[in-house]
Amino acid sequence: MTASDDTLSTPRDPDPDDPVAPAALVLTAAFEDPLDERRPWLERYELTDALEIPGTDTPVYLTDAGIAVTTTGIGKSDAATTVTALLATPGIDLESAYVVSCGIAGSSPETAALGSVAVADAVVDWDRKHRWDHGSVDDAGELDESTAIGDSTDERPIDLLAYRPRDYVHCLEEALVERALAAAGDVDLLENDDARAYQRTYPEAPDSGPTIERGTTVCGDEFWHGPRYAREVAELCEAYGVGPYVTTQMEDAATARALERFGLRDRYLSVRAVSNYDRPAPGESVTESFDGDPASLALAIDNAARVGRRVVEVLIETDPLGIGAERSA
Template sequence: MTIAPTVLVLPAFVHDAETLDERQPWLDRYGFANERDLPGAPEPLQYTDSTDGTGPLALLPTGMGKANTATTVAAALTSPELDLSETLFLSVGVAGGPPTETTIGSVVLGDAIVDWDVKVRWDAAEGDGGVPLELNPYRLDDHVFRPDSALLDWAAELARKTDLADDPEVKAHRERYEGRGAHADPQFLVGTNVCGDEFWHGRVLAERVQWLCDEYDAGTYCATEMEDAATATALYRFGRLDDYLSIRGIANFDRPRPGKSVAESLHDEDFEAGFELGLENAVRVASALVDERLG
């Protein structure tokens, strides 16, 4: 039997620890009564029973990083077990974010997805003091993916009606940071998402990430993650980019707070303090879209 999902949700990673599992909130909310192994996918496809007039909701973890994600999405798109011709694809998970623009617990709907890895970079110590980056001269395009504007508008209208959670401990954590975004309450944003296999951290690298966004005329970045450019690439190759949205909940800031070094910040016991809140709010927004599609 061919499965024809109305929506396919693509979390990245599944861990044993309950606090580090992007799939679990979906299992808690929906009844995934069925599963199917797909060659090339790291986890089984789980799906609900079909409802009147719609196909099922399907859930397929991709694995962390761009290689895992592109392989999984391509495996789904080419599987004879699936009919994805009418499917809405959603990347839903956590992300880092700049305290200048957003806060932990906010949700970013990506209107531009920038691939951070397609560039030239050299050792700053051997440079002339400028930004040690330039655009890759061998690139075929600008490696910025822009979802369909009508689909974005539909999603944003529903998302703005969604209540977001907050947590007093996370609020106290984020107020230690500098930046107009850090001290705000969690909110829904439409903005630029930067994707890279490099898990970077720090103010200097943040400035370079923004430099690349400026070179691509992609706006000010609001979220950073490791999968969505790969998902967008696979869907673009199969002519399905217009059916794709990225929804990311901010779980941590991309730089240290005052008085902390980069190494101290990365290994601070509070670094993942916003994981559950960021994921919860991302799933709240994505669930609103899913429920609308499922009727």
């Protein structure tokens, strides 16, 4: 039965004696323009219910397709808090649900066209590392600016943590990644002339429309931008053996860690579309290029949802991990 508009605008508290058990949970990061990653999902499906979950920022919307949709908020702390709250709430049962992060991301111009969609096979935590300033210090304790970080060619500015009880990289379930890529291959990606024109301001970017990609996504709370930091990100991925990176975003390492703590990381996927490049084009400042282009942002939001929806629907239909048996029993 379809929920009324009043019910959806006033979400109900979950019932621990009658928990909902969605077949999939979709996590977007933002819901406010111009970064409304949630909109294409709520417009696609008929909404049947809305839950107010303690510890989350927005309601969990339930659809007629068995898909639950909510936003985590931007950044790792928001994502970890939201996902943990969902997993710990008795009124929602995620034991038999596939979990998909879906939204926008950055990328290097050499990697993919704007609007391309990447299915991650590894998630790297950018914030867990050493950052070294190898500049020399004089007798007065002052840094010699001529030897500051970035000027040395023989010493790495970043490195893996010396104390590292685990590698801060999540390698995602291969069977799930392969199934997602097969599903994504059936999707016709949108193109945009204005986004392509902006893409052409980067000589190293491909002269093509959006594509489906696979590879590492890097997650960090720092809004870094520029070629020097991009080199450091690449070096960290290489140190973990999962380079090169394909996308960069701010939530997925936290989501993967929360799911891992609850023994559910095996059903997790990250689907991210390229909204902007992580460095300026020739003649452009980092400040001018940081936000990218409005056309590429809108294109990425729509393509991420198009691919994400197809991936989620295929996972529900085929259930490659066999986790839906308990839900259907």
